Amino acid sequence: xxxxxxxxxxxxxxxxxxxxxxxxxxxxxxxxxxxxxxxxxxxxxxxxxxxxxxxxxxxxxxxxxxxxxxxxxxxxxxxxxxxxxxxxxxxxxxxxxxxxxxxxxxxxxxxxxxxxxxxxxxxxxxxxxxxxxxxxxxxxxxxxxxxxxxxxxxxxxxxxxxxxxxxxxxxxxxxxxxxxxxxxxxxxxxxxxxxxxxxxxxxxxxxxxxxxxxxxxxxxxxxxxxxxxxxxxxxxxxxxxxxxxxxxxxxxxxxxxxxxxxxxxxxxxxxxxxxxxxxxxxxxxxxxxxxxxxxxxxxxxxxxxxxxxxxxxxxxxxxxxxxxxxxxxxxxxxxxxxxxxxxxxxxxxxxxxxxxxxxxxxxxxxxxxxxxxxxxxxx
Amino acid sequence: xxxxxxxxxxxxxxxxxxxxxxxxxxxxxxxxxxxxxxxxxxxxxxxxxxxxxxxxxxxxxxxxxxxxxxxxxxxxxxxxxxxxxxxxxxxxxxxxxxxxxxxxxxxxxxxxxxxxxxxxxxxxxxxxxxxxxxxxxxxxxxxxxxxxxxxxxxxxxxxxxxxxxxxxxxxxxxxxxxxxxxxxxxxxxxxxxxxxxxxxxxxxxxxxxxxxxxxxxxxxxxxxxxxxxxxxxxxxxxxxxxxxxxxxxxxxxxxxxxxxxxxxxxxxxxxxxxxxxxxxxxxxxxxxxxxxxxxxxxxxxxxxxxxxxxxxxxxxxxxxxxxxxxxxxxxxxxxxxxxxxxxxxxxxxxxxxxxxxxxxxxxxxxxxxxxxxxxxxxx
Numbered sequence: 001x002x003x004x005x006x007x008x009x010x011x012x013x014x015x016x017x018x019x020x021x022x023x024x025x026x027x028x029x030x031x032x033x034x035x036x037x038x039x040x041x042x043x044x045x046x047x048x049x050x051x052x053x054x055x056x057x058x059x060x061x062x063x064x065x066x067x068x069x070x071x072x073x074x075x076x077x078x079x080x081x082x083x084x085x086x087x088x089x090x091x092x093x094x095x096x097x098x099x100x101x102x103x104x105x106x107x108x109x110x111x112x113x114x115x116x117x118x119x120x121x122x123x124x125x126x127x128x129x130x131x132x133x134x135x136x137x138x139x140x141x142x143x144x145x146x147x148x149x150x151x152x153x154x155x156x157x158x159x160x161x162x163x164x165x166x167x168x169x170x171x172x173x174x175x176x177x178x179x180x181x182x183x184x185x186x187x188x189x190x191x192x193x194x195x196x197x198x199x200x201x202x203x204x205x206x207x208x209x210x211x212x213x214x215x216x217x218x219x220x221x222x223x224x225x226x227x228x229x230x231x232x233x234x235x236x237x238x239x240x241x242x243x244x245x246x247x248x249x250x251x252x253x254x255x256x257x258x259x260x261x262x263x264x265x266x267x268x269x270x271x272x273x274x275x276x277x278x279x280x281x282x283x284x285x286x287x288x289x290x291x292x293x294x295x296x297x298x299x300x301x302x303x304x305x306x307x308x309x310x311x312x313x314x315x316x317x318x319x320x321x322x323x324x325x326x327x328x329x330x331x332x333x334x335x336x337x338x339x340x341x342x343x344x345x346x347x348x349x350x351x352x353x354x355x356x357x358x359x360x361x362x363x364x365x366x367x368x369x370x371x372x373x374x375x376x377x378x379x
Numbered sequence: 380x381x382x383x384x385x386x387x388x389x390x391x392x393x394x395x396x397x398x399x400x401x402x403x404x405x406x407x408x409x410x411x412x413x414x415x416x417x418x419x420x421x422x423x424x425x426x427x428x429x430x431x432x433x434x435x436x437x438x439x440x441x442x443x444x445x446x447x448x449x450x451x452x453x454x455x456x457x458x459x460x461x462x463x464x465x466x467x468x469x470x471x472x473x474x475x476x477x478x479x480x481x482x483x484x485x486x487x488x489x490x491x492x493x494x495x496x497x498x499x500x501x502x503x504x505x506x507x508x509x510x511x512x513x514x515x516x517x518x519x520x521x522x523x524x525x526x527x528x529x530x531x532x533x534x535x536x537x538x539x540x541x542x543x544x545x546x547x548x549x550x551x552x553x554x555x556x557x558x559x560x561x562x563x564x565x566x567x568x569x570x571x572x573x574x575x576x577x578x579x580x581x582x583x584x585x586x587x588x589x590x591x592x593x594x595x596x597x598x599x600x601x602x603x604x605x606x607x608x609x610x611x612x613x614x615x616x617x618x619x620x621x622x623x624x625x626x627x628x629x630x631x632x633x634x635x636x637x638x639x640x641x642x643x644x645x646x647x648x649x650x651x652x653x654x655x656x657x658x659x660x661x662x663x664x665x666x667x668x669x670x671x672x673x674x675x676x677x678x679x680x681x682x683x684x685x686x687x688x689x690x691x692x693x694x695x696x697x698x699x700x701x702x703x704x705x706x707x708x709x710x711x712x713x714x715x716x717x718x719x720x721x722x723x724x725x726x727x728x729x730x731x732x733x734x735x736x737x738x739x740x741x742x743x744x745x746x747x748x749x750x751x752x753x754x755x756x757x758x
Binding site for chain 2: 048299327328
C-alpha cells in the first residue's frame with residue numbers, strides 16, 4: 001500500500017466513525033453527505049446556498065459533464081471548480097453507472113463501454129483510462145474507478161462477472177491515476193451484489209491494489225434495506241480502518257444513520273433535490289408533501305427543529321401557496337431545506353459519535369421519523 | 380390637502396429627483412425600482428436574494444393574491460409580510476389592471492368591475508372600496524386607487540370616459556382608505572391616455588382629492604417611447620413637488636433613466652424576471668441572450684461592471700451550459716442579476732443626482748447600452 005492517506009479518524013462509537021478528509025479544495029467532516037450536482041449544477045440551488053446548507057463536498061457526474069459541455073472544454077475554462085463557481089471539494093463518479101442507466105445501445109467489453117449519448121446520439125467510448133482522464137480534466141478532488149454495477153436481483157454468474165471485471169478495471173484505473181498531483185484521491189469500488197462471498201473477494205482485491213478510499217457500490221439498486229445493511233456489515237470490516245468508506249447512491253435519512261452505525265463515512269444521493277422539486281420535504285418527524293391541503297393554514301416551518309434558512313423564514317402555508325401558484329421558488333426552497341436536513345443529520349451524528357452517544361442519537365432520530373409514518377422516496 | 384407626507388426630497392438635478400419615502404416597514408431610497416412579486420413570490424428568487432439584490436421595496440399584485448390564497452386568509456396568517464417572509468416595504472396595485480388583462484367575461488360598471496377568475500372561473504366583484512379593503516388586509520405599505528387603464532391607441536371618448544371614471548373611483552378609494560393606520564399610504568393614478576389635456580384634467584382632479592403620492596398609469600401600453608415620455612413631461616409638473624411620483628409598469632433601463640430625467644421617483648416592471656427566465660440579461664452594454672452559442676467559451680460575467688452576486692461568481696460560459704443542460708438555476712441566476720441591475724441603475728442615478736452630475740451619468744449610461752444594439756424586452 002503505497003497510497004498516501006488523507007483521512008484522519010477522530011473518534012469511533014461502536015462501528016460508527018467521525019473523521020476528517022483533507023482534499024486540495026478543503027476539509028470534509030465525516031460522516032458527510034454529498035449533495036449531487038449532476039451537470040455541474042445543484043438543481044434549484046446556487047452554489048452559495050449549497051455552502052450555506054452546510055455542504056463540505058459535492059458530487060459531480062462524469063457522464064453528464066463529459067457529454068456536455070465536455071471534459072476538455074471544462075479543463076480549458078479552468079476545471080470544474082472554476083467553471084461552476086463551487087470552490088469546495090468535489091468528488092466525481094466514473095461515469096460508468098450512468099452509461100448503464102441513461103445511454104442507449106451500450107456495449108460492455110473488457111476494454112471499455114461504448115454507448116450512444118442520450119443528448120445527441122453520438123457514439124462514445126468510455127474506458128477506465130478515459131474515465132480517469134476525464135475526471136482529472138474536470139479537476140475532481142476525489143475520482144472514482146470505473147466499475148460495472150449490476151441491478152438486483154441478479155444471478156450469481158452475472159454478479160461475479162461484473163465484480164471481477166470491476167476489479168480488473170480498478171487496477172487499470174489506479175495505473176491511469178498514478179501521475180495525478182499530490183493530494184488528489186482515487187477510490188476503489190467494492191462490488192459483488194448481494195452475495196457476501198463476492199463482496200469479500202472484491203474488497204480483498206481492492207485493498208491489495210490500494211486506494212485512497214473505498215466505496216461500496218451496487219447497493220440501493222432494487223434490494224430491500226435489510227439486504228443493503230447486511231452487505232455493508234459484510235463489507236465495511238474488510239476495508240482498512242484508516243481509510244474513508246463511501247456508500248454510493250444512498251439514501252433516506254434512516255438509511256444514512258443505519259449505514260453510519262455500520263462504519264460508513266460518506267454518502268451521496270439525489271433524493272433531497274429530486275423530492276424537493278415535487279414538493280417532498282424530509283423532516284425530523286418524517287416526510288411531508290407540501291401539496292397536501294392540510295398545510296393551507298399551517299404556519300409552522302417545514303421542520304420545527306431545522307436551523308436552515310428556509311425553515312427560519314417560510315411557513316408551510318406559504319410554501320403550499322407557492323406550489324399552488326406554480327412558483328418555481330417552492331422547488332428551490334424545499335430542495336434547500338432537504339439538502340440542509342441531510343447534511344445537518346450527518347453533522348448531528350458526527351457530534352454524537354464524538355460524544356459517545358451515537359446509539360441514543362440514532363434511536364431518538366429514527367423514533368422521530370416515524371411520526372409521519374413516511375421516510376421513503378415517495379413524493 | 381389633509382394628507383400627511385412621508386416623502387422627503389433630498390436633491391434635484393434638472394427635473395431629476397432623489398428622495399426618501401418612509402413606510403411602516405422601512406425607508407425607500409428614490410429613484411426606486413420595485414421588483415414585482417406577483418403572487419406573493421418573486422419569480423425565481425428567495426426574498427433574501429431580493430434584499431441582497433438591493434431592493435428597498437417590492438410590488439405585490441392584488442388580483443392574484445385576492446384570488447389565491449385570498450386576502451382574508453393572508454390577513455389571518457399575519458399579512459403579506461409575515462406570510463411571504465419579505466419583511467420590507469410593499470406596494471400593491473389595485474387589481475384593476477389585471478382584471479382587464481387576465482380575467483374573462485369582465486364587465487365595468489360605475490360601481491365595480493365584475494369578472495370571472497382565471498384560476499377557477501368563480502365570479503368576483505372588485506369595487507374601489509373592495510380593492511382598498513383587500514390591500515389593507517394584505518397589509519400593503521402603499522395601496523393604489525382602483526382605476527381603469529385604456530390600451531393605446533384608443534379614441535378620445537374612450538380615454539376621457541375611463542379617465543373620468545378613474546377620478547370618481549379615486550375619490551371613493553380615498554374615502555375607503557380614511558381609517559387606515561398612520562404611516563400607510565394611498566396613491567392616486569393619473570390617466571388620460573396620450574392626450575395632454577386629459578392628463579391635466581386627471582392630475583388636477585387627483586391633487587384636489589389629495590393623496591400621499593401620485594402614479595402615472597396608462598403608459599407602456601402600446602405607445603412609442605416618445606409618446607410615453609411626452610405624457611410624463613405633461614403630467615409630472617402638474618403633480619405636487621413634495622410628493623412621490625410613480626410611473627406604473629415601466630420599463631427598460633433606458634426608459635427608467637429617461638423618466639427619472641423627467642421627474643419620476645418610482646418604477647415597477649416584470650421585465651427583469653420575465654426576461655431572466657428565458658435567458659435574457661440586461662447589462663450596462665445592452666441586452667444579451669445567454670442562449671447564444673458565442674457564449675460557450677466566454678468566461679466573463681454577464682456584466683463586467685456589475686457588483687451582483689451572480690456576476691461575482693458565474694461566467695457566461697457556465698450560464699450558457701446551465702441553459703443547455705435545462706438547469707432551472709440559470710433562470711434564477713439571470714433573474715437575480717437583472718433585478719440587481721435595475722436596482723443598481725437607480726442607485727447610481729440617485730448618487731448622480733445627489734452629486735449634480737445626472738446629465739453626464741445618463742448620457743454615458745445610454746451610450747453604453749447601445750453596445751449590443753439591444754435594450755428592448757425581446758428575449
